[in-house]
Amino acid sequence: MYAYGQPMLAIITTRNSVEDSSARMKRQQLLARLRDLVILLLAVTTALFFMLRLAGDPAMVLAGADATPEQLAALRAQYGLDRPLAIQFFMYLWSLLQFDFGASLASGVPAMEKVMDMLPATLKLSGLAMGFTIVCAIPLGGWLGARPETPARRIVAAIVFVLQGTPGFVVGLIMIQIFAVDLGWLPSMGHEEVSTWILPTVSLGAFLIPKLTRVVATNINESLQEDYIRTARASGASEFEVLWSYALPNAMLGTTALIGTMFAFLVSGAVVTEIIFSWPGIGWLLIESTQNLDFPVVQAIALVITVLVFTINTLADLLFGLLDPRIRVRT
Numbered sequence: 001m002y003a004y005g006q007p008m009l010a011i012i013t014t015r016n017s018v019e020d021s022s023a024r025m026k027r028q029q030l031l032a033r034l035r036d037l038v039i040l041l042l043a044v045t046t047a048l049f050f051m052l053r054l055a056g057d058p059a060m061v062l063a064g065a066d067a068t069p070e071q072l073a074a075l076r077a078q079y080g081l082d083r084p085l086a087i088q089f090f091m092y093l094w095s096l097l098q099f100d101f102g103a104s105l106a107s108g109v110p111a112m113e114k115v116m117d118m119l120p121a122t123l124k125l126s127g128l129a130m131g132f133t134i135v136c137a138i139p140l141g142g143w144l145g146a147r148p149e150t151p152a153r154r155i156v157a158a159i160v161f162v163l164q165g166t167p168g169f170v171v172g173l174i175m176i177q178i179f180a181v182d183l184g185w186l187p188s189m190g191h192e193e194v195s196t197w198i199l200p201t202v203s204l205g206a207f208l209i210p211k212l213t214r215v216v217a218t219n220i221n222e223s224l225q226e227d228y229i230r231t232a233r234a235s236g237a238s239e240f241e242v243l244w245s246y247a248l249p250n251a252m253l254g255t256t257a258l259i260g261t262m263f264a265f266l267v268s269g270a271v272v273t274e275i276i277f278s279w280p281g282i283g284w285l286l287i288e289s290t291q292n293l294d295f296p297v298v299q300a301i302a303l304v305i306t307v308l309v310f311t312i313n314t315l316a317d318l319l320f321g322l323l324d325p326r327i328r329v330r331t
Contacts, residue, residue: 033314036310037307037310040306040310041303041306041307044302044303044306045092045093045096045299045302045303046089048298048299048302049089049092049299050085050089052293052295052298052299053085053088053295055290055293056293057072057076057081057293058079058081058105058292058293058294058295059072059075059076059079059081060072061292061293062075062105062106063075079105092299096303101296101299101300101303102295102296102299102300103296104289104294104296104297105292105293105294105295105296105297106289106292106294106297111294111296111297111299111300112300112304114285114297114300115282115285115297115300115301115304116304118280118281118282118284118285119281119282119304121191121279121280121281122267122270122274122279122281122282122283123267124191125191125197125200125201125204125266125270125273125274125279125281126263126266126267126270128197128200128201129200129201129204129205129208129266129270130208130259130262130263130266132201132202132204132205132209133204133205133208133209133212133262134212134259136205136209136213137208137209137210137212137213137216138212138216138248138252140156140160140209140213140216140217141212141213141214141215141216141217141219141220142216142217142220142243142244142247142248142251143156144156144157144160144213144214144216144217144220145216145217145218145219145220145221145223145224145247145251146220146221146224146239146243146247160209160210160213160214161210163206163207163209163210164210164211164214166206166207167207168203168204168206168207168208168272168273169203169272169273169276171202171203171206171207172199172200172203172273172276172277173276175199175202175203176188176199176276176277179199180199186198186199187199188277188278189277189278190278191279191280196277199277200273200274200276200277200279203273203276203277204266204270204273208262208265208266211258211262212255212258212259212262215255215258216251216252216255219250219251219252219253219255220243220247220248220251222251223246223247223248223250223251224242224243224247226250228246229242229246229247232246256316256319257316257317259316260312260313260315260316260317260319261313261316263312263316264308264309264312264313267305267308267309267312268305268308268309270283271283271284271286271287275287282301282304282305285297285301286298286301289301
């Protein structure tokens, strides 16, 4: 009994020790992520606060060109703009610690409330564009990666290469001219009807699809040279099964991080597209608030975008670890 029970006790003890170590490591990783987020938010907040103050005096924008010095002084005192810059900064940090993001200088509405009202529209556009990009780029990249050098492949590869260097807003302007102005098939403004989603979605997708296509094609081409592909072919798998059941899942491991980065770009970088198509998202709000020197709203937008981008990249890293067991073992 002793001879049997002793090894079993050792196994149980080892397993419990491994589980405790894994839980401790997860807590350490979570704390490290939170620490990185706090540092990032502090850096963004500090840099943006002082850069905005260099842009101009919001009191002059609020009061208008005909304002008297007394009116300007009253506005600066009302919004605390007459205090030393360092005092304004520390007061702003203290307000952030209390989750008070200030009120819009232009409308008096809480700044974060204005941002949250616009955020769903931006997330909808980003989700539509990312879905369109994935649906188009993965099959096209799989076809390019598995296709031998033929005239058809060279033509498609050349088109992808040209589109990769074409800004999305250029494609958007061309599509507005053709489909909205000349043909009148699609509206170029709005966001509520399904027909208004098509042009901005394709505009953003046209910029992202070539990049994702080339990465998928390269990964597919490399995967098809691996030993497990030769084994699959030797076991009787068809070329369709080899490509979509064996090569593509392995190729997608290298594109997960890129997809996360692209989605983060869409959330934070679709400003021009929102302006072109009058899409009422945070990009449109950012431009308007910057022009009006509405500091609280701009700062609230920056904080929301920072948290969103950080969260998306973190989720992409976690998903990458779930898809690739080697990452989990190494971690």
